[in-house]
Amino acid sequence: MYMSNPLLLTLTLNAEAQIYFNDLRKKYFPAERNVLDAHLMLFHQLPANDSSVVNDIQSLASKTGILTLEATAIKSIGNGVAFKIESDELQQIHKDLQKRWSVFIIPQDKNKLWPHVTIQNKVQPKVAQELLAELNADFKPFSIQGTGFTLWEYLAGPWQFKQQFDFSE
Secondary structure, eight states: OOOOEEEEEEEEHHHHHHHHHHHHHHHOOGGGOOSOOEEEEEEEOOOOHHHHHHHHHHHHTTBBEEEEEEEEEEESSSSSEEEEEEEEHHHHHHHHHHHHTTOOOOHHHHHHOOEEEEEEOOHHHHHHHHEEEEEEHOOEEEEEEEEEEEEEEEEESEEEEEEEOOOOO
């Protein structure tokens, strides 16, 4: 039986935030391993052959206004560094989708969402700690926006864009 590649769902960020995080990722992520733009992952593995996934995302996006998110801290992820993102509204959206998709989401996607944007990964812990200290030296929390959902197809490494779902203004 043919099995489609799984889908991934990310939160679309406003253009300014996307450029900012991409620039940091290009600067600090090992170039040979940086096959993706900066992203805020919501779900890691959704079934491509279930039309309810796209329908649910489309319906939710049409009823959701632009989200205000707070980049509140820069955190170590062991072999890298990520910006911690906070939003009660995003947490609620994620919980609602978890309930809706409970029959097919993987264990990782059943956990509480830890919204973050990784700008460095797959480096030695010492390198990550040095970057963390450097970035934290003058870090001040800032606001960004969630402007929609982006659906991707997982291609065993890189991702292929599938569909954009913009939030209502």
